[in-house]
Amino acid sequence: MSKKIVVVKAHKDEVAMQIVRDTAAKYGYTAELYGSLDEAKPHLEDAEIIHGMGMGLLKYAPNAKWYCISSAGVNGYDADYFDERGVLVSNSAGTYGTTIAEHIIMMATMIMRHMFMFEDYRRSGTWLGQQDIHEDFRTLCGSRILVLGTGNLGATFASRVRSFEPASIIGGSRSGREVKEFDRVVKMDELDSELPNYDLIVMCLPGTPETDNILNKERLALLSKDAIIINVGRGNAIDEEALVEALKNDRIAAAALDVFKEEPLPEESPLWHTKNLYVTPHVSGQETAHITRELNMRMFAEDIENYCEGRPLKYAVDLRRGY
Amino acid sequence: MSKKIVVVKAHKDEVAMQIVRDTAAKYGYTAELYGSLDEAKPHLEDAEIIHGMGMGLLKYAPNAKWYCISSAGVNGYDADYFDERGVLVSNSAGTYGTTIAEHIIMMATMIMRHMFMFEDYRRSGTWLGQQDIHEDFRTLCGSRILVLGTGNLGATFASRVRSFEPASIIGGSRSGREVKEFDRVVKMDELDSELPNYDLIVMCLPGTPETDNILNKERLALLSKDAIIINVGRGNAIDEEALVEALKNDRIAAAALDVFKEEPLPEESPLWHTKNLYVTPHVSGQETAHITRELNMRMFAEDIENYCEGRPLKYAVDLRRGY
Numbered sequence: 001m002s003k004k005i006v007v008v009k010a011h012k013d014e015v016a017m018q019i020v021r022d023t024a025a026k027y028g029y030t031a032e033l034y035g036s037l038d039e040a041k042p043h044l045e046d047a048e049i050i051h052g053m054g055m056g057l058l059k060y061a062p063n064a065k066w067y068c069i070s071s072a073g074v075n076g077y078d079a080d081y082f083d084e085r086g087v088l089v090s091n092s093a094g095t096y097g098t099t100i101a102e103h104i105i106m107m108a109t110m111i112m113r114h115m116f117m118f119e120d121y122r123r124s125g126t127w128l129g130q131q132d133i134h135e136d137f138r139t140l141c142g143s144r145i146l147v148l149g150t151g152n153l154g155a156t157f158a159s160r161v162r163s164f165e166p167a168s169i170i171g172g173s174r175s176g177r178e179v180k181e182f183d184r185v186v187k188m189d190e191l192d193s194e195l196p197n198y199d200l201i202v203m204c205l206p207g208t209p210e211t212d213n214i215l216n217k218e219r220l221a222l223l224s225k226d227a228i229i230i231n232v233g234r235g236n237a238i239d240e241e242a243l244v245e246a247l248k249n250d251r252i253a254a255a256a257l258d259v260f261k262e263e264p265l266p267e268e269s270p271l272w273h274t275k276n277l278y279v280t281p282h283v284s285g286q287e288t289a290h291i292t293r294e295l296n297m298r299m300f301a302e303d304i305e306n307y308c309e310g311r312p313l314k315y316a317v318d319l320r321r322g323y
Numbered sequence: 324m325s326k327k328i329v330v331v332k333a334h335k336d337e338v339a340m341q342i343v344r345d346t347a348a349k350y351g352y353t354a355e356l357y358g359s360l361d362e363a364k365p366h367l368e369d370a371e372i373i374h375g376m377g378m379g380l381l382k383y384a385p386n387a388k389w390y391c392i393s394s395a396g397v398n399g400y401d402a403d404y405f406d407e408r409g410v411l412v413s414n415s416a417g418t419y420g421t422t423i424a425e426h427i428i429m430m431a432t433m434i435m436r437h438m439f440m441f442e443d444y445r446r447s448g449t450w451l452g453q454q455d456i457h458e459d460f461r462t463l464c465g466s467r468i469l470v471l472g473t474g475n476l477g478a479t480f481a482s483r484v485r486s487f488e489p490a491s492i493i494g495g496s497r498s499g500r501e502v503k504e505f506d507r508v509v510k511m512d513e514l515d516s517e518l519p520n521y522d523l524i525v526m527c528l529p530g531t532p533e534t535d536n537i538l539n540k541e542r543l544a545l546l547s548k549d550a551i552i553i554n555v556g557r558g559n560a561i562d563e564e565a566l567v568e569a570l571k572n573d574r575i576a577a578a579a580l581d582v583f584k585e586e587p588l589p590e591e592s593p594l595w596h597t598k599n600l601y602v603t604p605h606v607s608g609q610e611t612a613h614i615t616r617e618l619n620m621r622m623f624a625e626d627i628e629n630y631c632e633g634r635p636l637k638y639a640v641d642l643r644r645g646y
Contacts, residue, residue, distance in 0.1 A: 010453050036454075098464045102487065106432035109425050115433075118603055119442055125595040127587035127604045130333050130611075131359075137612040141421045163486035164425065264450035272448040280441055281450045288436075288453075289460035 005031040005304070006061070008040045008052030009070070009287060016293040020051075023301040027308040049307070051300055058087065066307060068300050069317070072096050072152070072285070073234055075207035079319035090303055091317040095296040096285035097156030100232050103284035104157050104202055105140070107256035111228050112138035116278065138226075140164035144197060147182065148172040148214070149204030149233055151323070153285075155181040157202060170194070174210065188214070195222040200230070207234030208322035217242035220252065227252045232284040235260035244274045258284040328354040328627070329384070331363045331375030332393070332610060339616040343374075346624040350631040372630070374623055381410065389630060391623050392640070395419050395475070395608070396557055398530035402642035413626055414640040418619040419608035420479030423555050426607035427480050427525055428463070430579035434551050435461035439601065461549075463487035467520060470505065471495040471537070472527030472556055474646070476608075478504040480525060493517070497533065511537070518545040523553070530557030531645035540565035543575065550575045555607040558583035567597045581607040 005024050007017065017033045024031040029049070034040035037056050044050065044061040051068040055078060058067050066088040069077065074091050082089050110116060114135060121128045143166045147154040150171040158169045158181035168183050172194070176187035186194050191214075195201075201223070205211040215229070215238045223229075229252065231238055240261060246252050254276040263282055265271060271279055287293045303313045317323065328347050330340065340356045347354040352372070357363035360379050367373065367384040374391040378401060381390050389411040392400065397414050405412050433439060437458060444451045466489045470477040473494040481492045481504035491506050495517070499510035509517050514537075518524075524546070528534040538552070538561045546552075552575065554561055563584055569575050577599040586605055588594060594602055610616045626636045640646065 102432050109429035122602050139612050139614050142614050160486045163483050279445050289462050291462050
């Protein structure tokens with residue numbers, strides 16, 4: 001058995017990878033970086049530790065003892081298969097809060113400041129004068145914000161948006177456990193009475209059976225007419241058909257979705273062309289920013305130390321619970 | 324002479340106006356709100372206090388003793404005319420920081436996250452997969468930020484962006500006087516040695532002869548290839564031709580301009596269609612958000628009290644200095 005670590009990343013970032021190489025070397029491991037599963041395949045046979053995404057990677061690595069999943073979400077991973085093979089599993093929750101918080105604030109301000117409309121005018125080279133702007137701008141300052149999911153994503157967003165002086169930042173979680181970044185945290189089963197009170201609803205939930213359609217038709221009907229929904233968690237959490245209906249009928253103000261029930265979002269999906277609905281192709285997180293890749297590798301290196309020193313993995317994840 | 328206040332606002336906001344009406348009533352004044360100079364004209368003859376924009380308003384108000392200008396910038400106002408007539412003058416600096424800070428952060432994140440490109444794909448209903456995103460995202464987190472102008476706009480932006488954990492937030496001002504929102508403040512005449520060191524340059528300068536083309540061809544050449552420029556101050560501060568050249572030749576990364584040497588920006592201006600240059604039609608501030616209109620009226624009401632109690636105006640402005 002060779003002491004070998006294989007890392008698979010769509011963005012090959014040698015600067016970030018060096019963090020892993022340095023830690024690996026301390027314990028006599030080699031660490032290799034590949035840009036895709038295909039590229040990595042010939043090198044997975046004797047890998048002891050693997051880092052990347054998807055079940056494919058593990059299946060080509062028959063000798064792997066630990067799989068570090070590079071995403072925060074772990075839906076789509078077969079817990080039974082891990083158990084049978086006795087493979088340790090960790091994930092990368094904690095990596096994405098920084099970049100996703102910036103995405104949320106970008107989308108919220110774009111919607112609040114009618115930036116999608118101004119893009120029409122910019123693209124046609126037309127100045128839209130003050131007197132021709134009939135809709136109010138809104139601001140994060142003074143907004144009542146509800147964040148569903150109080151983990152790394154929700155809490156990082158809350159810590160950023162606090163400085164804009166919103167009226168309130170309330171969290172929502174299964175347990176209702178207090179988290180310092182929020183004014184208070186409500187339990188998910190108190191959601192119905194809470195929903196009417198917010199200007200901005202940010203969804204940072206993991207994809208689990210419990211979060212399936214948590215924003216369903218009945219709950220969408222409870223929202224304020226001014227409500228803006230931003231989903232950066234998982235697509236399962238919103239009844240997409242009901243959302244399209246709510247937007248078509250102006251029952252809520254707008255929605256920005258970065259995650260969907262089906263990804264890639266099919267060409268024929270009505271979500272692409274629904275009024276006041278803004279699609280981004282699951283880019284709020286991912287490893288498109290160097291800072292994310294570096295944080296991701298730092299956390300992995302931390303657990304390489306734990307693994308090599310015989311300590312439990314800090315970022316171990318429960319695949320059945322989903323986080 | 325009747326005790327009369329006339330307010331002219333493109334956005335007639337009765338909720339915000341009530342603040343002024345209440346204060347006016349305490350001192351036996353009436354306060355009237357009109358949507359345009361044309362609408363206000365028949366009512367200006369006997370107004371003692373006027374609030375709005377432009378020299379026209381003052382010229383139709385021969386009995387005005389105090390003109391409160393509703394903008395922060397006061398270029399275009401004839402100081403001699405005010406002096407000859409002995410009219411007090413104040414402005415509304417301090418009103419716009421909240422909304423403009425959100426504009427700056429919106430534009431910076433849109434550029435850093437390639438949102439203008441993603442808009443192309445969204446509009447055509449096309450999913451852009453991870454593997455097809457070749458350019459790095461950047462984040463405010465870790466960015467080196469230079470803010471030219473350390474007044475209300477710059478300082479409010481700095482206070483917001485601080486929570487994103489940028490590498491540094493440095494201010495630039497004529498005096499170099501320390502302002503608590505910045506790590507340090509450099510003098511404008513130290514600018515040349517500072518400019519190469521920043522990822523994001525935010526311009527919040529007033530329109531004065533001193534700020535004319537402060538970002539000229541030579542200084543643009545000093546910027547980093549990754550530099551992003553955002554101008555929300557006044558259009559006079561940038562040599563627009565040199566900026567277009569710098570962007571065309573990829574000497575800097577991008578620019579977002581909300582203010583221009585000539586406004587409305589003429590249809591034939593190359594700024595509309597220059598690569599990586601994003602035009603908004605002077606909407607970063609203005610009174611498009613209720614929160615701005617409310618703050619604007621609160622400050623005006625504060626000075627109505629000062630005026631009626633015989634105290635100096637808190638928001639008095641020096642038209643010759645420009646702020």
